[in-house]
Amino acid sequence: xxxxxxxxxxxxxxxxxxxxxxxxxxxxxxxxxxxxxxxxxxxxxxxxxxxxxxxxxxxxxxxxxxxxxxxxxxxxxxxxxxxxxxxxxxxxxxxxxxxxxxxxxxxxxxxxxxxxxxxxxxxxxxxxxxxxxxxxxxxxxxxxxxxxxxxxxxxxxxxxxxxxxxxxxxxxxxxxxxxxxxxxxxxxxxxxxxxxxxxxxxxxxxxxxxxxxxxxxxxxxxxxxxxxxxxxxxxxxxxxxxxxxxxxxxxxxxxxxxxxxxxxxxxxxxxxxxxxxxxxxxxxxxxxxxxxxxxxxxxxxxxxxxxxxxxxxxxxxxxxxxxxxxxxxxxxxxxxxxxxxxxxxxxxxxxxxxxxxxxxxxxxxxxxxxxxxxxxxxxxxxxxxxxxxxxxxxxxxxxxxxxxxxxxxxxxxxxxxxxxxxxxxxxxxxxxxxxxxxxxxxxxxxxxxxxxxxx
Ligand code: SF4
Numbered sequence: 162x163x164x165x166x167x168x169x170x171x172x173x174x175x176x177x178x179x180x181x182x183x184x185x186x187x188x189x190x191x192x193x194x195x196x197x198x199x200x201x202x203x204x205x206x207x208x209x210x211x212x213x214x215x216x217x218x219x220x221x222x223x224x225x226x227x228x229x230x231x232x233x234x235x236x237x238x239x240x241x242x243x244x245x246x247x248x249x250x251x252x253x254x255x256x257x258x259x260x261x262x263x264x265x266x267x268x269x270x271x272x273x274x275x276x277x278x279x280x281x282x283x284x285x286x287x288x289x290x291x292x293x294x295x296x297x298x299x300x301x302x303x304x305x306x307x308x309x310x311x312x313x314x315x316x317x318x319x320x321x322x323x324x325x326x327x328x329x330x331x332x333x334x335x336x337x338x339x340x341x342x343x344x345x346x347x348x349x350x351x352x353x354x355x356x357x358x359x360x361x362x363x364x365x366x367x368x369x370x371x372x373x374x375x376x377x378x379x380x381x382x383x384x385x386x387x388x389x390x391x392x393x394x395x396x397x398x399x400x401x402x403x404x405x406x407x408x409x410x411x412x413x414x415x416x417x418x419x420x421x422x423x424x425x426x427x428x429x430x431x432x433x434x435x436x437x438x439x440x441x442x443x444x445x446x447x448x449x450x451x452x453x454x455x456x457x458x459x460x461x462x463x464x465x466x467x468x469x470x471x472x473x474x475x476x477x478x479x480x481x482x483x484x485x486x487x488x489x490x491x492x493x494x495x496x497x498x499x500x501x502x503x504x505x506x507x508x509x510x511x512x513x514x515x516x517x518x519x520x521x522x523x524x525x526x527x528x529x530x531x532x533x534x535x536x537x538x539x540x541x542x543x544x545x546x547x548x549x550x551x552x553x554x555x556x557x558x559x560x561x562x563x564x565x566x567x568x569x570x571x572x573x574x575x576x577x578x579x580x581x582x583x584x585x586x587x588x589x590x591x592x593x594x595x596x597x598x599x600x601x602x603x604x605x606x607x608x609x610x611x612x613x614x615x616x
Contacts, residue, residue, distance in 0.1 A: 194313030198321020205352025215283030231353030349402030360594030
């Protein structure tokens with residue numbers, strides 16, 4: 162289950178279908194534009210202030226798209242309709258928007274109580290050639306500030322997340338003289354885009370605290386500036402995704418000599434969590450007795466607790482087929498937990514975050530390399546929501562782990578539905594997550610939320 166650096170796994174699934182490479186109009190992709198990803202990162206920082214240099218619609222679409230789509234979350238004091246924006250119009254396309262941006266940054270720093278400012282350029286300034294870097298340079302001694310050049314046409318939200326870290330490294334972070342042996346950074350979880358981001362980051366942090374390892378999760382943390390400044394001091398960067406955050410990790414390795422290791426997703430359930438911890442113990446100074454005690458206690462509790470769900474799992478449909486429609490991180494963790502630990506049979510896994518070609522073989526192998534059962538689902542990379550709805554028809558699965566877009570066709574598909582991926586317009590997520598020894602239990606609870614009974 163481990164992918165170290167860019168290491169590729171060899172065997173390719175026969176069931177692999179690449180549906181996403183042909184250029185076409187896409188219906189309701191499950192991510193936003195590049196600006197969206199940079200905005201999600203900027204707002205994901207507690208006390209982080211995004212400053213949009215774009216048309217006003219770019220900001221409003223983030224409120225309804227990124228924030229509400231990200232499990233019905235309000236974006237906080239500095240996002241959404243409160244986002245400072247230069248609101249470029251035709252006049253600026255002709256004469257440039259630099260002066261307006263200068264005034265906007267100046268007034269935002271003066272009146273905002275935020276701590277870290279991220280200027281994000283959208284499509285318009287990139288096309289008209291505003292020198293945003295030069296303007297942001299005028300404010301570097303007034304507040305912690307970076308510029309992310311993120312025109313929407315450059316890519317998707319995940320590109321924006323990588324660009325955010327690249328801007329941090331290039332414009333703000335300073336090399337550290339010494340590495341802290343027990344400090345690691347966590348990468349690969351994109352605020353709002355990964356709908357459980359807050360709970361996932363907190364749960365990872367709390368899990369590692371038990372082993373005296375400090376996980377600098379960066380997003381959703383207080384003391385934002387201090388946490389950002391610690392990034393170069395970390396002994397390792399830990400990437401919890403088969404592809405997202407890898408570019409950021411490589412950049413941090415190049416600039417600060419920080420090695421990285423990646424995992425296919427967040428560890429869900431005892432098998433994945435124990436493997437995750439043992440792998441970390443190979444590279445970090447973790448006390449062996451504490452590690453073994455934590456593993457023993459976690460496994461014992463998780464396996465004892467799942468017994469309470471034993472009857473309903475058996476009475477429902479034993480070894481039921483299931484389908485997954487989710488980003489790579491979520492799809493990998495959930496599929497492997499249900500397959501390896503619950504005995505459910507993966508029928509179809511649709512990956513919706515459009516991973517680059519070079520990572521797809523690794524994703525397929527991470528899904529199919531179960532040591533517990535030999536059962537291979539159809540694995541499809543697809544971003545078009547209409548096509549996804551067609552792909553789900555006439556399948557044997559009875560449980561579907563997907564986004565809220567699929568919840569409206571669950572009757573037609575005759576399936577149970579659990580919202581686990583973006584967008585989530587039907588599930589408010591404040592701290593729910595599927596991380597760690599209890600993570601699988603949480604998933605099973607969610608499965609039976611509206612399925613158990615009525616009696
Ligand atoms: S694609 Fe361009 S115009 Fe549209 S929201 Fe993104 S940055 Fe703004």
